Amino acid sequence: MEYATLAAVYRSVEATQADTEKTAALADLFRDAGDLLPVVVRLARGKVYPRYAATDLGVSSSLTQAAVEKATGVDANRIEEWWKETGDLGAAAERAVAERTQRTLASTPLTVERVHDTLRELAEYEGAGSQERKVDAVAGLVSDADPAEARFVVRTALGHLRIGVGDGTVRDALATAFEVPVDAVERAHQLTNDVALVAETARDEGEAGLHELDVELFRPAEAMLARAADDLEAGLADVGTGDTAYLEVKYDGARVQLHKDGDDVRVFTRRMEDVTAQFPDAVEAIRAGVDTDRCILDGELVGYDPDTGDPVAFQRFSKRIKRKYGVEELAAEIPVTLHLFDCLHDGNSLLDKPLAARLDRLDALIDPIPGDIERARHLTPDGPDAAETFYREALSAGHEGVMCKNPEAAYTPGRRVDTMAKVKPTMEPLDLVVTRAKYSEGRRSEQLGRLYLACYDADRDALREVGRLSTGYTDEELAALTERLEPLIRERDGRDVDLDPEVVLEAEYEEIQESTEYGSGYALRFPRFLGVREDLAPTDADTHERVERLYEEQR
Incomplete structure (x- = not known):
C-alpha cells in the first residue's frame, strides 16, 4: 500500500468533525488493508508498537526538525518559524517539503510498510551515533515524501498524529468494517490492549474469536475502576454488599x-x-514474596518516607514513575511498598471468578514481607461502627480513604463498575485534563502558565472545561510543564493555544461555582496546581458527575 493512500485518509479524517464520517473513512481503510491490517490499524492511532510495549522511539522535536532541514535544505530558522506559527511540526514539515531547495535525483514512493518499519527501527538505535542515525532515517522518509505525506510522517515519528482519532473511533471503525458488535471489540481491547490483534481477530474469527481473547502474561489488561461514593454508608449501599x-x-x-x-x-x-x-525494588519484592511461577496481580505502589514511615504525597512519589537515570538513588530516597489487592491470573485467567475466590488465590500465592510486599489492609466489618472506625483509621494513617467492594463480583477490565466504590473526604483535589493554555505575561512570558482544565463526561465521551489554573507551580515546575505541553499544541492564535488533551493535573481549589463560561456549567474558584498525574489517562480524570456532586454537597 502506498503511503499516499493512508495520508489521504488521514487528511479526510482530520478535515471532519463528524464522528460518523471519521468512523466510515477508517472502516473502509481497515476493510481494504489486507495483510497490512495490523500495521494500518496501529498507524491510525499514530503508533508503531502496542500500547504496553516498553519501547520509546527516542524522537524529539529538535531531532525531527533537524531531519526536515536535512531532507529539504530549508533553513532551520524558517522551519522553526513555521512551527511556532501553528504549533505543529508536521505542518512545518509539509511546508518545507513544498518549498524545498534540494531534491534527490530519484525519489522512491513511500509505502506504508517502509514508514512503519523505519519508525519501529528507530527504537533499536543505541549508543554512539544513534541520534545521527535517527536523523538520517527520518530525513530519508521526508526526502521521499510529498508535502501531505511529510505532515503525517513527522507527526507519527513524534507520537502525536493529531487527526482527532481516539480508541473509541478505531473501535467503532473495526466493528463497522468487520460487522461485529462494538461491545465485543471494546472488551477484547480492554483485555489485550493490542488493537492489531483485535483487528485481525475481528476480521478472521468474528465475534466468537473476540470472545475467546483473554488476559495473558506480559500483555496487561485495563484496570477495573471504582465509582466515587458520597460517603461510607453510600459506598456500602452502592456496591450491593448487604451483610457481606x-x-x-x-x-x-x-x-x-x-x-x-x-x-x-x-x-x-x-x-x-x-x-x-x-x-x-518492587521487582525484587515480587520475586521474593510471590510463591508461584506464573501470575498477574493487581495492586498499588506507595512511596514512604524512610525516616518516619509515613506515606509521601503522590506528587513526590511520581518522580519515580518517570525516572530513567539515578533509579537506585531515588529508590533509596523514596522506598515503596507494594500493597496487593487482587489476583487476575494464576496460570489460568481468574477474571470470571468472584472477588472472594480471587482473594483466596492471592493469599495462597504471596508470602508478605512487611514494608516490601503486603496485602492491602482490609476488613470485613461486623457493622457500620466497625466500618466507620476502619475508614477513620485509614485517613489518620495518611491514606486517601477506603474502597468498598462486593466479594461476589467478577473482574471487569476497563470499566467503572457498580460493584466497587471509593470513599474519600469531600472537596479533595480533582484530577483534570489540560485542554487549552495561554502564555503568561512578564518574566514568565515564555511559559504556558494559564491552563484550562476539564473533567471527563463519560456519558458524552467528551471533556468539559471547569476553569483556568494559573498558580501553585514553581518556576521549575512551570518550565517542565511548558516543555511537556508545547509538543501537544494543535492550533495557535496569538498567545492562546489549543492542546491535544493528554496531560492530567491534580488541582486543589476553594469551592465549585456555577458558571456559563465553561462547558461543564461549573468553575473552580481559585484553583492551584498540585502536580502532574503521570499514572492517569484523560479518561481517568475526575468525572462531570463527580464535579456536580461536589458542587451540591458544598451548598
Missing part, C-alpha cells in the same frame, strides 16, 4: 499490574506503561 461488606484501604500511590513468569517480572501502570526499570 468488604473494605480495603485506598492508598495514594500508583495503580500497577504485576506480571510474573519465573524470575521474569514486569510492572505496568494503569496507563499500560512498562515501568519495570523504574522499580527494581
Whole structure:
C-alpha cells in the first residue's frame, strides 16, 4: 500500500468533525488493508508498537526538525518559524517539503510498510551515533515524501498524529468494517490492549474469536475502576454488599499490574506503561514474596518516607514513575511498598471468578514481607461502627480513604463498575485534563502558565472545561510543564493555544461555582496546581458527575 493512500485518509479524517464520517473513512481503510491490517490499524492511532510495549522511539522535536532541514535544505530558522506559527511540526514539515531547495535525483514512493518499519527501527538505535542515525532515517522518509505525506510522517515519528482519532473511533471503525458488535471489540481491547490483534481477530474469527481473547502474561489488561461514593454508608449501599461488606484501604500511590513468569517480572501502570526499570525494588519484592511461577496481580505502589514511615504525597512519589537515570538513588530516597489487592491470573485467567475466590488465590500465592510486599489492609466489618472506625483509621494513617467492594463480583477490565466504590473526604483535589493554555505575561512570558482544565463526561465521551489554573507551580515546575505541553499544541492564535488533551493535573481549589463560561456549567474558584498525574489517562480524570456532586454537597 502506498503511503499516499493512508495520508489521504488521514487528511479526510482530520478535515471532519463528524464522528460518523471519521468512523466510515477508517472502516473502509481497515476493510481494504489486507495483510497490512495490523500495521494500518496501529498507524491510525499514530503508533508503531502496542500500547504496553516498553519501547520509546527516542524522537524529539529538535531531532525531527533537524531531519526536515536535512531532507529539504530549508533553513532551520524558517522551519522553526513555521512551527511556532501553528504549533505543529508536521505542518512545518509539509511546508518545507513544498518549498524545498534540494531534491534527490530519484525519489522512491513511500509505502506504508517502509514508514512503519523505519519508525519501529528507530527504537533499536543505541549508543554512539544513534541520534545521527535517527536523523538520517527520518530525513530519508521526508526526502521521499510529498508535502501531505511529510505532515503525517513527522507527526507519527513524534507520537502525536493529531487527526482527532481516539480508541473509541478505531473501535467503532473495526466493528463497522468487520460487522461485529462494538461491545465485543471494546472488551477484547480492554483485555489485550493490542488493537492489531483485535483487528485481525475481528476480521478472521468474528465475534466468537473476540470472545475467546483473554488476559495473558506480559500483555496487561485495563484496570477495573471504582465509582466515587458520597460517603461510607453510600459506598456500602452502592456496591450491593448487604451483610457481606468488604473494605480495603485506598492508598495514594500508583495503580500497577504485576506480571510474573519465573524470575521474569514486569510492572505496568494503569496507563499500560512498562515501568519495570523504574522499580527494581518492587521487582525484587515480587520475586521474593510471590510463591508461584506464573501470575498477574493487581495492586498499588506507595512511596514512604524512610525516616518516619509515613506515606509521601503522590506528587513526590511520581518522580519515580518517570525516572530513567539515578533509579537506585531515588529508590533509596523514596522506598515503596507494594500493597496487593487482587489476583487476575494464576496460570489460568481468574477474571470470571468472584472477588472472594480471587482473594483466596492471592493469599495462597504471596508470602508478605512487611514494608516490601503486603496485602492491602482490609476488613470485613461486623457493622457500620466497625466500618466507620476502619475508614477513620485509614485517613489518620495518611491514606486517601477506603474502597468498598462486593466479594461476589467478577473482574471487569476497563470499566467503572457498580460493584466497587471509593470513599474519600469531600472537596479533595480533582484530577483534570489540560485542554487549552495561554502564555503568561512578564518574566514568565515564555511559559504556558494559564491552563484550562476539564473533567471527563463519560456519558458524552467528551471533556468539559471547569476553569483556568494559573498558580501553585514553581518556576521549575512551570518550565517542565511548558516543555511537556508545547509538543501537544494543535492550533495557535496569538498567545492562546489549543492542546491535544493528554496531560492530567491534580488541582486543589476553594469551592465549585456555577458558571456559563465553561462547558461543564461549573468553575473552580481559585484553583492551584498540585502536580502532574503521570499514572492517569484523560479518561481517568475526575468525572462531570463527580464535579456536580461536589458542587451540591458544598451548598
